[in-house]
Amino acid sequence: MKKKNKKNTVIYILERINKDKLLYAMLLPVLIWYLIFCYMPMGGLSLAFKNYKFNMGLWKSPFIGFTHFKTMFADYDFWRAFKNTIIFSLGKLVLHFPTPIILAILLNEITRMRTKKVFQTVLTFPHFISWVVLSGILINMFGSTGIINNILQAMGLRTVSPLMSKSSFRPFIWISNIWKEVGWDSIIYLAALAGIDPTLYEAASIDGANKFQSTIHITWPSIRGTVAIMLILAVGSIMSSGASFDQVFNLYSAPVYSVADTIDTYVYRASFTVGLNFGYTTAIGFLKSIINMVLIVVANKTVKAMGEDGLL
Amino acid sequence: MKKKRTYNLSEKIIVVIIAVLCLIIIYPFYYVLIVSFSSVKALNTHVPYLLPYTIDLEGYKAVFQDKHMLSSLCNSIIVTVVGVALNMLLSLMGAYVLSKKTLMGRKLFLSLIIFTMLFNGGLVPYYLVVTRLGLKNVIWSMILPTGINTFYLIIMKNYFASLPQSLEESAKIDGANDIVILTKIIIPISMPFVATFFLFYAVERWNEWWNAMLFINKKSLMPLQINLREILINYSPQLATQAQLIISSNQKSNMQAVQMASIVVATVPIICVYPFIQKHFVKGVMVGSIKE
Numbered sequence: 001m002k003k004k005n006k007k008n009t010v011i012y013i014l015e016r017i018n019k020d021k022l023l024y025a026m027l028l029p030v031l032i033w034y035l036i037f038c039y040m041p042m043g044g045l046s047l048a049f050k051n052y053k054f055n056m057g058l059w060k061s062p063f064i065g066f067t068h069f070k071t072m073f074a075d076y077d078f079w080r081a082f083k084n085t086i087i088f089s090l091g092k093l094v095l096h097f098p099t100p101i102i103l104a105i106l107l108n109e110i111t112r113m114r115t116k117k118v119f120q121t122v123l124t125f126p127h128f129i130s131w132v133v134l135s136g137i138l139i140n141m142f143g144s145t146g147i148i149n150n151i152l153q154a155m156g157l158r159t160v161s162p163l164m165s166k167s168s169f170r171p172f173i174w175i176s177n178i179w180k181e182v183g184w185d186s187i188i189y190l191a192a193l194a195g196i197d198p199t200l201y202e203a204a205s206i207d208g209a210n211k212f213q214s215t216i217h218i219t220w221p222s223i224r225g226t227v228a229i230m231l232i233l234a235v236g237s238i239m240s241s242g243a244s245f246d247q248v249f250n251l252y253s254a255p256v257y258s259v260a261d262t263i264d265t266y267v268y269r270a271s272f273t274v275g276l277n278f279g280y281t282t283a284i285g286f287l288k289s290i291i292n293m294v295l296i297v298v299a300n301k302t303v304k305a306m307g308e309d310g311l312l
Numbered sequence: 313m314k315k316k317r318t319y320n321l322s323e324k325i326i327v328v329i330i331a332v333l334c335l336i337i338i339y340p341f342y343y344v345l346i347v348s349f350s351s352v353k354a355l356n357t358h359v360p361y362l363l364p365y366t367i368d369l370e371g372y373k374a375v376f377q378d379k380h381m382l383s384s385l386c387n388s389i390i391v392t393v394v395g396v397a398l399n400m401l402l403s404l405m406g407a408y409v410l411s412k413k414t415l416m417g418r419k420l421f422l423s424l425i426i427f428t429m430l431f432n433g434g435l436v437p438y439y440l441v442v443t444r445l446g447l448k449n450v451i452w453s454m455i456l457p458t459g460i461n462t463f464y465l466i467i468m469k470n471y472f473a474s475l476p477q478s479l480e481e482s483a484k485i486d487g488a489n490d491i492v493i494l495t496k497i498i499i500p501i502s503m504p505f506v507a508t509f510f511l512f513y514a515v516e517r518w519n520e521w522w523n524a525m526l527f528i529n530k531k532s533l534m535p536l537q538i539n540l541r542e543i544l545i546n547y548s549p550q551l552a553t554q555a556q557l558i559i560s561s562n563q564k565s566n567m568q569a570v571q572m573a574s575i576v577v578a579t580v581p582i583i584c585v586y587p588f589i590q591k592h593f594v595k596g597v598m599v600g601s602i603k604e
Contacts, residue, residue, distance in 0.1 A: 016416045022490040023409045030406035031421065033459045036441070038428040044437025058440060103333075106326050115327060121590055122334040125341075128582050128589075130519035132537045133575050136544025137340050140568065147343060150359040179337060187593075211322065236430075246522070250545055267435050278436045285434020293430045 048283035061279070068283035078284060081266035084259060088173065088248075089238040095174050097234055099182050101227065104189035105219060120190075123183025131180075135250035138176060139163065169256045177247060185230075192226040193219065228308040236296035239288050240264060263288050341579075348372070348572035355568050371569030375577055383532055384539035385577075387451070388518060391535055395455045395517035400510055402460050407468035408494050422469075429462050439526060453527035454520055454535060461516070464509055471505055472498065508592040511585055518581060536578050543567070543574055 017024060048068055050061040072078050103123075110116045126134065142148050142162055149159040162168040196218065204214040245264040252260040261269075267284050270276040346360050351368030358365050375381055409415065410422060432438070438457075447453040475498065483493045499506055521537035528534055 013416070020412075020415055020490075023412060023415060026405040026490070026494075027409040027421070030402050030409075030460065033402060034425060034428060036445070037438075037457055037459065038432065040441045041433030041437035042431070044433050044440055047437060047440075103330075106330060109323055109326050110330075111323065117590075119330050119334055121586075122338055123330075124590075125586065126337060128515050128519075128586065129579060130521065130537055132519075132521050132541050132544070133578060136540065136571060136575060137344055139545060140571065141340060141343065145359075147359050147361070151361075183337070250541070264435070271436055271439070278440070282434055282436045285436060289431050289434060296430055 045282060045286050047279045048286040050279045052278040052282075064279070068277075068280045069287070071280060072283060072287070077261070077266060077270075078263075080258060081261045081263045085239060085262040085264075088170065088262060091170065091174050092177065093234055093238075096178050096181070097231070099178055100185035101189050101223070103182055104186040104193055104223075105215065107186065107190060108193045108219075120183065120187075124187065125183070126180040127184035129180075131244070131246035131250050134176070134180060135247070138251065142172075163251060164253070164255050166256055166259045169252070169260050173247060173251065173260075176251075177244065180247075188230065189223055189226060192223045196222045225308050228303045228306070232296065232299040232303055235299040236292065238295055239292040344572045344575050347568055348576045350569055352569050368569070371571075371573030372577075374570045375573045380531065380534075381536075381539060381574065381577075384534050384536045387533060388520070388536035390451060391454045391520055392514055392517040394451075395458065395520070396510060396513045398455060398459055399461070399513040399517070400506075403465050403468055403509065403513075404494070404499065404506070406460065407465055408472050408490075408498060410465075410469045411472035413473070425462060425465065442527060448527050449530045449533060450527075451533060454523045457523050458517070458520065461513070464512065468505075468509060471502065475501070504592045508589065511589045511592070514585060515582060515589075540574055540578055544571055 044058060047058060047061070049063060049065055050058075051064045051067075052058070052061045056062075107116060107119060110119070140146055142160070144159065144161060149161075152159055160168070162172040200218050201214055204218060209217070240263075245262070248260055248262055249265055249268070252265065263284065267281045267288075270284075271278060271281040343360075346362070346364045347355065348371050349367050349369070350360055350364040350371075351366045352370055354360075354365040354368075406425075410418060410425075412418065433441075442448075442453065442457055447456060479497055479501070480493055483497055488496070519537060520535055521541060524533075524535050524538045528538070
């Protein structure tokens with residue numbers, strides 16, 4: 001009987017594949033892409049446990065176990081990058097996360113559609129510009145001969161160089177990121193707000209609620225779900241795009257490495273400029289990815305436990 | 313009646329606040345524009361705030377005479393056109409197939425794909441895999457690795473799953489196969505949606521610089537953003553580009569007109585495409601997808 005069942009299952013599978021063969025044919029290139037560009041690099045993580053030698057390639061390089069991780073824990077530059085990454089991300093969570101929500105709530109108050117649309121168009125524009133271009137603009141405007149210092153001098157104040165100064169680099173990153181993304185990020189909240197039934201507000205004002213009260217009791221519960229999901233995504237990216245790589249990479253320079261170097265920029269420099277062992281930098285990336293995954297899963301579970309729909 | 317008046321006042325205050333915010337956001341781009349139209353001489357002595365001191369096309373002339381700039385423009389155009397074609401092909405096919413709830417193995421495939429959003433191999437393994445595939449200093453180095461954006465794929469899948477089954481069923485009765493259904497029915501109906509992602513992918517490919525940074529060092533293959541990066545950030549007198557020779561000065565301020573003109577040239581396509589993005593996107597695309 002067992003043999004017959006096995007044969008039946010195999011036939012069953014083949015029949016279903018045959019029925020949907022066009023679908024599988026369409027899916028195949030997609031799966032191949034993921035295999036090559038996502039899963040094969042994951043296989044390369046074994047490098048984290050090897051001493052990479054160029055002439056030996058990945059498979060033949062000698063296995064050295066957790067040596068790289070031991071080196072990492074003693075590596076001053078690594079901890080500095082780790083610390084900076086966390087600081088950047090926490091700052092972003094505190095400063096950047098609420099701003100699109102507030103903006104969306106404000107924009108939602110505007111009744112004239114045309115004004116609202118114009119505002120949205122302007123505010124969303126910087127999102128589509130690359131950090132290469134934006135960094136060029138910012139470096140120019142805030143440079144020693146740039147327009148900002150020009151205005152300051154004309155007003156008799158001292159000149160500033162936020163991109164070169166350790167104390168102002170981080171805030172500069174946070175603020176410029178808000179400038180670039182607040183419009184785009186607010187879209188998803190605006191969409192959620194647009195789904196709120198206006199009669200709720202009317203009923204509330206009849207009952208005597210003022211603007212503030214109706215915001216807390218009507219607006220907030222309606223966007224809680226969206227905020228929860230965005231929060232999961234934000235927490236999940238603490239390790240990486242908390243400080244967006246593109247942004248930091250294009251704006252930072254040697255004088256501010258000690259406050260600006262993030263795990264991603266450190267791995268890049270260590271691999272390609274300084275020339276540290278590829279196995280070592282892979283180990284760093286490996287650790288980062290694991291922490292990343294743990295954070296997302298924990299955040300997702302927390303949000304679900306609080307009663308909202310999670311992401312996963 | 314008094315209540316209505318105070319409501320209007322608060323709305324007006326909000327409008328003012330946001331208008332100021334918009335001005336702050338837009339000003340840097342405006343600044344770029346006016347500097348790009350200024351003459352180099354004027355830039356040496358004055359910093360334009362609202363209007364250029366003397367209007368001059370020097371910056372633009374230098375940009376368009378620079379062979380490196382023109383070749384990088386071409387490269388970016390090729391990467392964008394081919395890249396978006398690949399993006400849309402893979403994404404549409406993948407999203408459509410994965411939206412079919414009766415497909416065997418669907419959950420497995422979806423988990424494998426979503427997993428890649430949580431975890432990846434890191435920079436070095438990625439670099440090694442791509443270079444071992446021979447994708448070094450080839451135009452495909454900038455096109456293939458960015459084949460699919462998983463986030464977009466999931467949103468598209470959710471959208472296709474929300475379309476009524478009857479569409480597909482009636483087509484199947486008429487004898488259409490899946491490919492025909494996708495191309496002749498599903499896509500035309502979803503045009504605004506498809507168009508939005510087409511434009512998102514287009515902007516992404518146009519802004520491509522990271523893969524070029526990693527895998528390309530042949531000057532003739534560099535895309536626009538890398539070229540811009542050299543002009544704007546990595547500025548160094550040793551990179552004797554044509555533009556510098558024309559202006560022939562070491563002072564950074566003289567490069568400004570050229571720098572800003574390059575930015576304008578690089579950003580114009582995005583500005584052209586932007587109204588279309590706005591138009592199609594505001595159809596609540598995001599809400600529907602996140603709810604699922």
